[in-house]
Amino acid sequence: MALAVRISTLTVAVTAAALLAGCERPPVDAVQRGYRGTGMQHIVNPRTLAEQIPTQQAPVATPVADNSGPRANQVFQNVKVLGHLSVAEFTRQMAAITEWVAPTEGCNYCHTENLADDSKYQKVVSRRMLEMTQKVNTQWTQHVAATGVTCYTCHRGNPVPKEIWFTAVPQNKRADFIGNLDGQNQAAKVVGLTSLPYDPFTTFLKEETNVRVYGTTALPTGTSKADIKQAEKTYGLMMHFSGALGVNCTYCHNTNGFGSWDNAAPQRATAWYGIRMARDLNNNFMEGLTKTFPAHRLGPTGDVAKINCSTCHQGAYKPLYGAQMAKDYPGLKPAPAAAAASAVEAAPVDAAASAAPVATVATAAK
Template sequence: MSERYAWSNFWLGLGGAVAAVVGVGIVSTFEWPDTESVQVGYRGNGMVQIYNQVSLANQVAQTSFPEPEPVIEPAGLVASEIYDNVQVLGHLDVSDFNRLMLAITTWVAPEEQGCLYCHAEGEELSSDSLYTKRVARRMIQMTMTVNQEWDQHVAPTGVTCYTCHRGQPVPDNIWFLDPGQWRTTGLVGNPAGQNMPATAAGLSSLPFDPFVTFLEEDPGSSIRVAGLEALPNGNRTSIKQTEWTYSLMMHMSTSLGVNCTFCHNSRAFSDWEQSPVQRTTAWHGIRMVSELNADYLNPLQNEYPAIRLGPTGDAPKANCATCHQGAYKPLYGYEMLVDYPSLAQYGPPELQDPPMAMPAATSQ
């Protein structure tokens, strides 16, 4: 065999191996053409939503709704007259109160301890010794706040405890402060959280933690980074800052299972007058989540045991996925609040005065 022939065989073999590897890669990442395009704006603007029919069908099939608890005839007495230490729902008729307690057990701890998840075994129901009861009380207030003060985002569907918990004590999609991924910066300097693919950013190379900037602190005007004119004209926002905003947009797109055109007109992303109404709804949602994290979730840090805290010791917080869980509307718009109107608004001021002072935490 000549040397030339041997080299020819070598390169042919190498080329075949490379082709095989590339082929396997293409086949393993290929998305079968089971997508559907839905026109949502004028033709030619790219205002189209793309849905993967298999993924959508699977998600819908996995979305379940608990049957409403049977409505009980009013007893004519409010809960605060029957039970001690009812700090949030004391204004409810005792029948409505008991019905809501049964529902919350189904929503949050159906396969755990049931009522004992919040009420310590062998103690009076009025006892606040379990941190879960103290946290649940504050979560009920938070739910009322969402339904009462953020109807620009949740109306007319509203939310209940089940919107996030889905039958689990801890919702699937919560977040903690990220301690950061250690990496030598080398010649590129500070990577600003980039090129560290994270689920929060849609596994892209964008900054891996958009939550602290936009969903924990007041987003204000910092989220708007696009200039409205060809020249800078005073807009000093850097590309790095822009990428943080894009990271949040990736999170929102993934959380709602939609494209960018769900909220933006592709011919003029920054123009509100040409944007779908969903953009306004999302604007309120960003500010709602920021407020909930600041006023309700972060302040619970001292109530949780260490096992429930993040790697830096912070409390669990919410983002868009906590409620939406891949659907453009949580639970695809199923209106559970209709069956539980007691969560739609605060009680009388003398019985409901958020924010409520929390009792001192006890070790669990």
């Protein structure tokens, strides 16, 4: 009898310890962001913050080089993106990219002995990534503002960014004998170890799907889908936002009405643009590189790595706490003529996106 009691006590203790392991250890700090009693608080864990601070420090920029003299594409061969820079600034930019992306591998990570050679896939990819960076810094300022992005924003000294995503592997139903999990109920880390749909990225950051929680009518009307499954996918994406930025719901939303834009924080509009920026970059830059990458760099279903909020933010409300690295590297914006041309081409998209996001009651999330 005594042995049974001991075993039961031990079982309860182990179970309790396992459950508590998933909770944050107090104390935590709360910052009030609205009226008292409304739950408008931002929760900060000092221990997590202390661990994060060293990882969110931007490297010191070297002085901008002399812009006089011949252009890089007049001196070097096969320079397609940064050719408008002076030779000195081009060399400085290349040195910075090496430190940002491949500090251990060095120039050989992208180049052969013939620097004009394009035989390495890394060089082809990096050229396209420079174009993507230039687009973000000129056409997605609604999201990145004056801070902008650099290669270091995502790479942080690693050839492959730490935070990327691939399309989730479909469930092996084994002739339907084990049931249909319907893309959820697996406690995935990307959705906060909940049972929510574990691939909200394909739905919202690749496909052009509206983020919805509930509808305004008893029965579905029109083409706007706002059912329970859509709500679960939305909450999955919101869990990702929370972890990626190290914030809770009230960073963007007002507890008075999560679906209302009237009292929402400015960060919600920033996130609205961020969703659309991620779709743009995944579809118009990353997807096009699928055949460029070797098989070992593709996901389990053969798709290319893609970006989400964590790719840049990596747990901070602003990447690198808002350090404005891009302003020190003029090559991360396109040549003036190219920038003007791209702005004209993107005018219809930008015109639609520049207007304040319009929300109805059905728009219960970003």
